[in-house]
Structure formats: C-alpha cells, structure tokens
Amino acid sequence: METASKLVIRPAEPDGDLAPLREAVRAFLARTMADRPPQLRAKSWSGADREFSCALGAQGWIGMTWPKAYGGQERSMLERYVVLEELLAAGAPVGAHWVAERQSGPLLMRYADKAVARDIVPRIVRGELTFCIGMSEPDSGSDLASIRTRADRVDGGWVVNGTKLWTSSAHRAEYMIALVRTDRNADDKHKGLSQFLIDMKTSQGLQVRPIRNLGGEESFNEVVFEDVFVPENMLIGTEGEGWAQVTAELTFERSGPERYLSSYALLTEMVDHADADDPRHAVEIGRLVAELSTLRQMSRGIAAMLNRGENPQLAAANVKDLGALFEQRIPEVAHQLFDHELRAGGSPFVATHCYLTQAVPSFSLRGGTREILRGIIARGLGVR
Template identity: 50%
Template sequence: MSLIHFDAMRLPDHCQELRKEVRAFLESEIAAGTFDPDRPEVGAKNADEFSRRVGAKGWIGMTWPKKYGGQERSFLERYVVTEEMRIANAPVRRFFVADRQSGPTLIRYAHEKIKQDVLPRIIRGELFFCIGMSEPNSGSDLFAASAKATRTDGGWLINGTKVWTSSAHIADYMIGLFRTSGSTKENRRHGLTSFLVDMKTPGITCRPIGQMSGQRDFNEVVFQDAFIPDDHVIGEVDGAWKQATSELAYERSGPERFLETYDALLALTNAAGAKPDVRVTVGIGRLVAQLHTLRRMSVSVAGMLEAGREPVVEAAIVKDLGTVWEQGLPHRVRELASLLDLEDDEEDAFRNKLDFELKIAPKLTIQGGTTEVLRGIIARGLGLR
C-alpha cells in the first residue's frame, strides 16, 4: 500500500443542492451591497454583519457537535460552502480560521468549560481567531519555537514574539504554540504547549507587517508577561506537537489553497471571449485541467477528514502544489493576455485586476507553512527523512 494515497471522491447530490443554496445567498448579499466580488476591500466594512448572517444559516461550525450548536454535517458539505465563498470573494476572514481549524482543535483538546463558552459564539459568527505559530528566528520550523510560557499562580506568563500572524489585529482569540520546557535529545518535539489566548489580555501588542497589495493581513504579535489562566491550556502540557500537526491538516487542504488568485483566470476567460486565439484556448485549457486536478485532490482530503482520518501528508501536498500554482497563475495569465486584442477600457480593467493578483501572489507560499517545510513533511511521509 502506498504511503501517500488520495481516495477517489465525488461530491454527492445533496452537496450540489447545498451549492445552489449558498449561491443564492451570496447573490442576495452582493445585490444588497454587502460585498463586491471585483473589489474585495468593500466587504471588509461589512464583515461582522456578514459573519453573523452566515452563522444564522448554519454554515459556521457546520461539522461540529450539535451540543455546542453545530450541525454535524459532513466535511464535503463544508467544502462546498468554502468553495462558493472563496470564488465569490466573500468577506469570510472574520470567521474562517475559527471555522476551519481553531474550533476543531478546541473540540478535541480544550477544557469543557471553554468549549461550552467559546464554540457557540464562533458558530454564531461572533468570535474571530488567529494562529500563533511562526516566530522571527524560526519561521515555519515549529520545533524551534522559543516564545515561552512560564508557570505562575493560577496559570502561565507568556513572553516572546509570533510573526506572520494573519488577522491578529482583528482576532478575539489566538491558538498559540509556546515552549513550556526544553526539547530532549530523544524527542525534539517535546516541550511545546498550545494555549487559548484572549487577544485583549494586557501585555499583548500587535504590529502590522506591510504588504504590496496595501491590505493588512500579516502581523507581528509581541507578548510581555501576558497572563493565561490554567483552563486555557489546550491539550497536554509539553505535548502539543501531535495536535498542532492535526490542526494543520485542516488548514492546508481546502480550496482556499488554490483559489486565492482564481480571479485572474476568470478575468482571462472573460476577456478571451467565445472564440479566442488557439494559443489562448490551449493555455486556458491547461490551467483549467491543473485546477481540476487540484480540486479533486482537495475533495479527497475532505473525504478523508470526514472518515475520521488525519491526512497530514496529503494536506501538505495539496497546499504545496496549490499555492505554487496559484502563485504562478497571474504570471501565466499575463503571458496569455498578451495574445488578446482588447479595447482600451477592457484592457485597463483587466490590468487593474491582474495587478492586484500579482501583488498578493508572493505571500501565498508563506502563509500556512512555507514550501520548504511542506516538502520536508512530504519527504518524511515517503520515508525519505
């Protein structure tokens, strides 16, 4: 049996019915002016209200247990909701991290008191999460994390810095990985603990990291004697690595890992018209075939998650291939667009769209784990290291 395997998986009919429902909801939100698919920044102003309406539809935490307010629906249904939200450029940032990975981590490892308090509020679209893993001197090498949590009366004091922390400036909570003791010669993974961090805690400073796109996404988060109570420890003290890797299986495998620059392909297809140059036709065909392959792999991982498996290596493959593809997509679109004969106003609109995609492309192979780290995970899964 292969060490890496993608199960053949197709979305069942009830998922396609759900797709129609999601599309109708998004069309009504666009018509109401909540967001503009062509101008994602417009939706940021209405993201809080949008999150609550999505929660009211039952589309946040939809796979989670009913006792916390979830729907106990399938990962394949969640996949459909994610795919439609991403393609529409809906303002999902406020709830997406909590829905995708933080909530499942809390369900598996948090104290029951925390679950009862936090999970229903996530489901209602009221709480927003960020992930504190990468650090200035270690990047995506989580083994090298040095930000420390030290025991004190009733809890822990956290000191150190996390970096590239997406959406930390708008987050209510962080799930952070901190060193609670040293690693051992036998187990370099030992000594890391996960904490649920209230971002309003005194001693936490959030600083923006600029991006070419002008968006604020990445942040540096500095901790200076920030107090975290004992019941905010997530899982086993010194043994967080297992739960951190399973969390990344949720983070790295979804359609958002290859659809972030999808707009560039859509813009090219629209600009090409019904009878494009044969070279453009061939180029678009290749890109669509590549996209379809990535999608089939991603759906397969969703099916494995549905079956209760932890496809960490397969998720790393989807993230590696997907982000490399979406990073290169605007450049390939620009090459193919040079073969089109566009009117001046059409070309201006097309260039404006493409310029934005080119500016966000460099970040795509960093967020969620760098390409180098992902390939190390894949190599380990193949028994090569």
C-alpha cells in the same frame, strides 16, 4: 463552481444530495454579494467582514460538521466542502471567521477545558469571533519547533513572554491560539511545547504591531508578549503535548479549497476577456482549468478522507504544495496573454491582476513553506 463569468467547472461526479445545498449557497451569495467587484473578490478568504460572517452563521454554514452540543449541525465534511467551495469561488469576505472555523474550533472541542470550549465554540458558529494563530517567530524561519516564546508557571496560571511574527488577523482577533515553550530543559526541541488560548482584547502586556504586505495591506502582524498572564484553564490539552496538537491542526489548514482557489477571481476574468481567435488563449487558459479540476478532485478526496475519519496529512501536504504553484502561476499567465500595465486604478480586470500579482508570493509561505511540505511528502513516501 459557477460565477457570473463564462467559466463553469462541473463536478467530476454528480453532487447528488448536495445539489440543493449548493444552490442554496449560490442564492445566498447572489443576494449578499451582487455589487462586490472582482478586485475585492480577489481577496478571497483574506477579506474580512464580520457582518457577512454573522449572516453566514445565521444560515447554519459555520461549524456545520460540529456536534449539536456546540452549536453545530453534525453534517458531513462533503457538505461543508460544498459551502466552502462556493464561498471561495464567489470571493466571499470570510476572513473574519475563517481560521476559527477551519482549525481553532475543532482544536478547542478536542483539547480545551470543557467549560471554555462550551463558552467559545458556539460564538464561532454564530460568526461572532475572529481567531489568529501564534506559530511563526522571528529568527525561526520554517523550523516551527525552534520557537522561543515561553510560558512560566505562576500562581493560578502562566506568564508568557516572547514574540510571534506574520500573525494574520491579529489586529482584529478576539483570541489567539499560541504555541509556546513550557519546558526549556527538554532534551528534544519538539518536546516541552504547549498551546494556550490567549484573550487578545483583555490581556495586559500584549502589543499588536501591523506589518504591511506588498499590496500595502496590514493583514500580517507582529505580536509581542511582555509578562502576559494566562489563566490555568486556558492551557489547551496537556502540557508538553503541543507539537502533536499543532501538527494535527496544520492538516486542517493545508487541505481545503482555499489552497487552489485564492487566484480564482483572476482566472474568471481571464476567461471573460479571452480572445476566441487567439489559440494561445485557448491553450493556456485550458491548461489552467484542467489543472484546477485536478486539484479540486484531490481536495474533495481529502474531505472524503476526513469524513471517514482517516488522517490525510500526506495528501494535504500535496494539495497545499501543488495548489500554491498553481495559484502563483495564474498572474504570470495573465501577463503573458494580456500584457497589462499593472495599476490599481485600472479596469476591474487590471485591478484584480494587479492585486494578485502582489499577493501570490505569500501563498507558498502560509500554511507551511514549500520546503517543509516537500519534506513531509518525502517522509510519507519513505524516501527521507
């Protein structure tokens, strides 16, 4: 990864055939993001720009591992990783297509009605669609299997009632993939769950209510379903198999470079403003860069596992947990070393520091809380 900053992180192993792709992505970003300041780059994958997503799609860099029948290029997971890494290191505004490319498209290709998948997935590849994920609910905490939103069978489909909470990008999304309860009499809370594809733009009875975060942004939402009709062909996979499907989906959500690069814009600013005569700067920033390099190798290893068709669930949980700790520590170290007065109207460095100080508390929530992830790790190690 390289940026305009002095911070340069070289691959621990040569990119080899991936080097031309990396250079092509950097050239594209140099053209399209030359005037984007650090405080906007700090939004990373939460920043959304549909025009940018469509331009990226035109380059063939969305859904690039997917089958050609769905608009993909059947390239390797490591090639995809190079593209994601460069986008995140540059702070590209990829939020308009991020969830759709990361997890919704693969889920639809594997489980959805074939006609539905053939209609929707190529539009994801072109950068035209935003997806949101309907998992969390009020009063459910981290216990995803305790959800109460329900779907009842009616003629020609289902009627959904309930509420989803903390739903990122619901206010701009064309579609939601929602986990709901289709069998309220199941003897196990992990049974009787199903996934549905919800049209966010045309469904009657659906309300999206914005929730402001610490930074004053309205990226989270509450989504209320009141007798929302969902056609039969919008059931994803098999009725009652939603738990198995959603846990597979979460593996994609937890393993990528976004799990350690969300605070990267601040780290590059710290390097640019470091005092060469202050040994604390060299020591503390050096530790952060060393940890970043380790997380990068772990995440690249997961990409290699996916490329071999292996299940990286345990490794992905590790990367997500360690990555959130790392990302949350960067603003703390910046404060110790530079002792800014944090205000949004300050210099680009101060504004970036201010934004991430407000944003990082949520980093240990998205994609699964720290407690849930450590439970997965403990089970995988056979100690729980």
